[in-house]
Amino acid sequence: MKTLPGRRTRVLAAGTAAAALMLVAACTSSDDGGSGSKTAAGGVELAKAGQLTTCTHLPYPPFQSEIDGEVQGFDVALIDLVAEDLGVKQVILDTPFENFKTGAFLNSGQCDVAAAGMTITEERKKNVDFSDPYFEATQALLVDRGSGITSLADAKAKKVKLGAQAQTTGEDHAKQQGFDPVSFESSDAVLNGLRSGQVKAVIIDFPVVQGWLKDKANADAFEVADNINTGEQYGFTVKKGNTKLLAAVNKALAGAKADGTYKEIYEKWIGPYDESAASPAATAPAS
Numbered sequence: 001m002k003t004l005p006g007r008r009t010r011v012l013a014a015g016t017a018a019a020a021l022m023l024v025a026a027c028t029s030s031d032d033g034g035s036g037s038k039t040a041a042g043g044v045e046l047a048k049a050g051q052l053t054t055c056t057h058l059p060y061p062p063f064q065s066e067i068d069g070e071v072q073g074f075d076v077a078l079i080d081l082v083a084e085d086l087g088v089k090q091v092i093l094d095t096p097f098e099n100f101k102t103g104a105f106l107n108s109g110q111c112d113v114a115a116a117g118m119t120i121t122e123e124r125k126k127n128v129d130f131s132d133p134y135f136e137a138t139q140a141l142l143v144d145r146g147s148g149i150t151s152l153a154d155a156k157a158k159k160v161k162l163g164a165q166a167q168t169t170g171e172d173h174a175k176q177q178g179f180d181p182v183s184f185e186s187s188d189a190v191l192n193g194l195r196s197g198q199v200k201a202v203i204i205d206f207p208v209v210q211g212w213l214k215d216k217a218n219a220d221a222f223e224v225a226d227n228i229n230t231g232e233q234y235g236f237t238v239k240k241g242n243t244k245l246l247a248a249v250n251k252a253l254a255g256a257k258a259d260g261t262y263k264e265i266y267e268k269w270i271g272p273y274d275e276s277a278a279s280p281a282a283t284a285p286a287s
Helices: 017-026 074-086 098-102 152-157 169-176 187-196 206-213 216-221 243-259 261-269
Strands: 051-056 065-067 070-072 089-094 128-130 135-144 162-165 182-184 201-205 222-234 237-239
Touching: 051 074, 070 074, 074 089, 074 243, 074 261, 135 152, 135 169, 135 187, 135 206, 152 222, 162 169, 162 187, 169 201, 169 222, 182 187, 187 201, 201 206, 201 222, 206 216, 206 222, 216 222, 237 243, 243 261
Parallel strands: 051 089, 162 182, 162 201
Antiparallel strands: 065 070, 128 237, 135 201, 135 222
16 A cells, blocks of 8 residues: 655645746746756656646635645546656646636646646547546535525425535536526535525535535535535546556556555545545546
C-alpha cells in the first residue's frame, strides 16, 4: 500500500484569473523551460516545466478547499499521485467554474488538467476529454430542521424556494424537476443562502453536504431531506486529444484503487469507505 503523499507546497491563486496566473508565473520557471524540460515522464507535455498545473474552483470541500493557507482535499490528493508519477509537483489555479464546461483554460494552455468535482456528461465531453470515473456522486436536498420538507417532490409541491450552485448538475437537475432555482456562485454561497433564509432548501452534491454537517452548528440547524441518486460520476479532464496525459491520469487512478491508496484518501476526506465509489470502469476515450 502506498503511503499518502505528504503536504506539498501549492500556489493558491486568489481573485481574478489574471491575478491567479501572475501568482503562478511568479513561482515557476519561464515558459521556455529554463529550469528544465516541459516534457515529463512518459512523454507528457506540460504547460510549464516541472509542474502539473491544475485548474479548480474554490471552495468545494471535501474535494478542494483552502485549509491553513494550502489547497487540500480529495481531488487534490488524487492529482498529487499523477504529479508524483510524472516526476513533477502540482500547482493549483483557482478559476471560474464555467470554464470547466468549455475547457477554455485547458485549450489555452494555462492548465494541464481540471479537477473540480465535475460530473461526466455527454455535453461536456464535446469540449474536453474525461478520465475514468473516480467518484460515484449523488445529490442531496438540505433543509432547515423542522421545516417539514421531506423530499424534492415535496419541496416542489410546497413551492419552496430552492438554491443551487451555478453551472452544476445539481442546478440542472432542479430545473429538470420544474424548479427555477436561485443560482449561487460557490458552495459557500449556497450554504450562506440557506443560513440567511434567502432560500428554504438547497440541492448540491451529497459529499459537500456531508462536509457541512461535520460542523455542529450546521448539523444542529439543517438536515438532509432527500438523497437523490442521479447516476452521476466525477472525472478529471484534459484538453481534447491529450492522450498521453489522459493515460497518465487513468494509470494513477487505477494504481491507487489497486494498492489501497484510493481507500486511504477516501477515508481521510469523504468518510467511511464505499466500495461502489471505486467501481471499475472502462477507460475514457480520447476523441
